[in-house]
Amino acid sequence: MAAAARAPPTAAARVGLLYDERMCAHATPDGEDHPEKPDRLRSIWRKLNAEGVASRYGLSLASARRLRVPLLDSRCVALKAKEAKDKYIASVHSQTHIKLMKDISSKKYDSSRDKIARKFNSIYFNKGSSESALLAAGSVIEVAEKVASGELNSAIALVRPPGHHAEHGEAMGFCLFNNVAVAASYLLNERPDLGIKKILIVDWDVHHGNGTQKMFYKDPRVLFFSVHRFDYGTFYPAEGDASHCFIGEEAGKGYNINVPWEHGKCGDADYIAAWDHVLLPVAEAFDPDIVLVSAGFDAGLNDFSAYLHGILQLLGFAQGRIVMALEGGYNLRSIANSVFACAKVLLGDKFTFTSPEMQPFESTWRVIQAVMLYASSGSESDIEDVDELYGTVSSVDVTQAAGDVLGERLLKMKLDEDNLAMKSISSGSSAEQLPSDSVEEHSKASVVASKRIVDLSFTWRSVSSRIYVWYASFGSNMWKPRFLCYIQGGKRGRNKLFVCFDLGQADGMNIPCCGSRDPSPPSETMWKAVPHRLLFGRASTPCWGTGGVAFLNPEINYNEKSYICMYKITYVSCNYIYMLLILEFKQSGIVLGGPDLIRLSLFNRLEQFNDVLFQENRLVLEDGKDGNIESPDSPLIGSSEVEFMATNKALHLEPIKDSWYSNVLYLGKEDDLPILTMTCPSSDIEKYTSGELPLAPPSKTYAATLIRGLVEGKQLDAVEAAGYINSAAARVL
Numbered sequence: 001m002a003a004a005a006r007a008p009p010t011a012a013a014r015v016g017l018l019y020d021e022r023m024c025a026h027a028t029p030d031g032e033d034h035p036e037k038p039d040r041l042r043s044i045w046r047k048l049n050a051e052g053v054a055s056r057y058g059l060s061l062a063s064a065r066r067l068r069v070p071l072l073d074s075r076c077v078a079l080k081a082k083e084a085k086d087k088y089i090a091s092v093h094s095q096t097h098i099k100l101m102k103d104i105s106s107k108k109y110d111s112s113r114d115k116i117a118r119k120f121n122s123i124y125f126n127k128g129s130s131e132s133a134l135l136a137a138g139s140v141i142e143v144a145e146k147v148a149s150g151e152l153n154s155a156i157a158l159v160r161p162p163g164h165h166a167e168h169g170e171a172m173g174f175c176l177f178n179n180v181a182v183a184a185s186y187l188l189n190e191r192p193d194l195g196i197k198k199i200l201i202v203d204w205d206v207h208h209g210n211g212t213q214k215m216f217y218k219d220p221r222v223l224f225f226s227v228h229r230f231d232y233g234t235f236y237p238a239e240g241d242a243s244h245c246f247i248g249e250e251a252g253k254g255y256n257i258n259v260p261w262e263h264g265k266c267g268d269a270d271y272i273a274a275w276d277h278v279l280l281p282v283a284e285a286f287d288p289d290i291v292l293v294s295a296g297f298d299a300g301l302n303d304f305s306a307y308l309h310g311i312l313q314l315l316g317f318a319q320g321r322i323v324m325a326l327e328g329g330y331n332l333r334s335i336a337n338s339v340f341a342c343a344k345v346l347l348g349d350k351f352t353f354t355s356p357e358m359q360p361f362e363s364t365w366r367v368i369q370a371v372m373l374y375a376s377s378g379s380e381s382d383i384e385d386v387d388e389l390y391g392t393v394s395s396v397d398v399t400q401a402a403g404d405v406l407g408e409r410l411l412k413m414k415l416d417e418d419n420l421a422m423k424s425i426s427s428g429s430s431a432e433q434l435p436s437d438s439v440e441e442h443s444k445a446s447v448v449a450s451k452r453i454v455d456l457s458f459t460w461r462s463v464s465s466r467i468y469v470w471y472a473s474f475g476s477n478m479w480k481p482r483f484l485c486y487i488q489g490g491k492r493g494r495n496k497l498f499v500c501f502d503l504g505q506a507d508g509m510n511i512p513c514c515g516s517r518d519p520s521p522p523s524e525t526m527w528k529a530v531p532h533r534l535l536f537g538r539a540s541t542p543c544w545g546t547g548g549v550a551f552l553n554p555e556i557n558y559n560e561k562s563y564i565c566m567y568k569i570t571y572v573s574c575n576y577i578y579m580l581l582i583l584e585f586k587q588s589g590i591v592l593g594g595p596d597l598i599r600l601s602l603f604n605r606l607e608q609f610n611d612v613l614f615q616e617n618r619l620v621l622e623d624g625k626d627g628n629i630e631s632p633d634s635p636l637i638g639s640s641e642v643e644f645m646a647t648n649k650a651l652h653l654e655p656i657k658d659s660w661y662s663n664v665l666y667l668g669k670e671d672d673l674p675i676l677t678m679t680c681p682s683s684d685i686e687k688y689t690s691g692e693l694p695l696a697p698p699s700k701t702y703a704a705t706l707i708r709g710l711v712e713g714k715q716l717d718a719v720e721a722a723g724y725i726n727s728a729a730a731r732v733l
Helices: 039-050 060-066 095-103 111-120 129-148 178-191 211-215 266-285 305-314 332-346 362-377 387-389 396-411 438-465 480-488 577-586 594-605 608-616 638-649 682-690 702-712 718-730
Strands: 013-020 077-079 154-157 201-203 222-229 258-263 292-295 322-325 413-415 423-425 467-475 493-495 499-503 525-530 534-537 549-552 563-574 650-652 665-669 671-679
Touching: 013 129, 013 332, 039 322, 039 332, 077 129, 095 129, 129 154, 129 178, 129 292, 129 322, 154 332, 178 201, 178 211, 178 292, 201 266, 211 222, 222 266, 258 362, 266 305, 266 322, 266 362, 292 305, 305 322, 305 332, 322 332, 322 438, 467 525, 467 608, 480 563, 480 608, 480 702, 525 665, 525 702, 534 682, 534 718, 549 563, 549 671, 563 608, 563 671, 608 671, 638 650, 638 665, 702 718
Parallel strands: 013 077, 013 154, 154 322, 201 222, 201 292, 222 258, 292 322, 467 671
Antiparallel strands: 413 423, 467 563, 493 499, 525 563, 534 549, 650 665, 665 671
């Protein structure tokens, strides 16, 4: 069962509310409509006044009439907006960033303001941006300070521009300063007299709070909890660190918890499941002194039950000291209703919660279980039962059982007030009961396990069943000898036992390929044309020298036609053998540590498609000293990823998000087998279009390789193939 929430304070609540019309001065420079617009604040303010919740502090009668605000008594305490001082902002932002944000609205930037804005990701500036940004950051400091001091029980800061995407040295995602991060740092570092030693930041905006996470990633004084849409790394901000695997580093390890939804259909039932099964036990273990909510209201439309449930749960912690700072939310009616509902909960109005009619998605339970395992153990490897590791999470009971494990472990954690390092009281698991003098013995057992994994891996690998896909190439791999370099090695390859041997090398290549662990050639080859635009990007490559290389625009365009050569290759082996190996070790009394399970997983899933993907993105290296091959610790594509792509048509691989070919496209099926290719993410296409990334014609040797592939594949003659390449290189996006 999920952990039970503490009882919220029962005394009459003093709730602060901050609004300042000056924060509406930040707007698009040309007056064009934009999701993050001044009317977001005004619609909330109008709703709160109409319901008698808001204070009209600082509003003249004329302003009240202009905003159509009735003159009713307010229930909240009016708070004044203040600009943040540089030294407080500098605790989380660079001096260069602060100076630019403060000066961007000045006259000296009148001619360059728009150009500078285009250098950032989803940012605009105008003459009111600087003041609005300073007021937003300062206002969250103001309300947080009053709540922390006990002057108020809780508070709501109606601020804009929002903040949770803003990073140390960069504005992005409509955010200029990270308002919540500035306030959290202020409480911890500038006001020790307030006694705030531990802060829980809850970010329920539909987008991941990438900036906040990075600012406290190594800080155990801040527990950052974010529930957001992830879509396997394709949803904004499309950064891999929004995954549940990112749990903090160094002293902050375990203090960063992401609940990343796999799709955009999650509703009240899914969010409430996240509150009950993850947030509650985590907050109980952490025992914060204050809760800061990055309150984005873009996850729902006219449905705010999940937000109310979340606030009710959080009131049971930190003596009910909650600060809500506005983040996203762009439907004016929805955001106004959502903030009003949350304000009523903070004010102590009775709230009858009815269970949502819909049940959480199966994917929700799967995500929650994965989060639980990481939150409680630091990895998915700290599981004793194979069914826990690979069991399908399809019922509430399974997740509740996992919730009990998380609750037991996290509720036993204590926070050392002196060094703020996590400690764990021994529980019933064998690993936790190891005495200090048995570390050497445990280490030896791990070595034995690792040796047996190596001994057995090739045996099961040779007999395991294979699953095939079509790998589609639109670039140099259209020429089969070039593709075979990726499979069998070029110049220095390796066979099934990783023994290096000499092979040929495709013409024009400056760097040889390492080959695949499975060097068998493709079982079949065929050609198709697909409705995607071929382009040549980047200025040079280590392999081909000066000149662009081929990419497919991920977007479908039925006016375009690009040739692909398809190779039938393997991508995954059966999980059954993997589980048998774990059971054999378990029955032998050998405890498998995290590295052992990772290696088993690697042998289980790493096949030709992953090997090609690794080499295409230059993730496989050869040690110059002894010739050993170093490759990533885990595969990137398996059965679940292919199933996801069959529905969503693409998957941006977050572990290699900065690589050139990190976006895997699903191009349909042939003989009931999926057709996959790898190209750049859509964000790179935008950069090619804007000129941030260069478009460049291919080198002669690279173009010749593509032409040979098209000609030998009997798709075009030499003249036609050259025209096809030249046309793709010459056309603008």
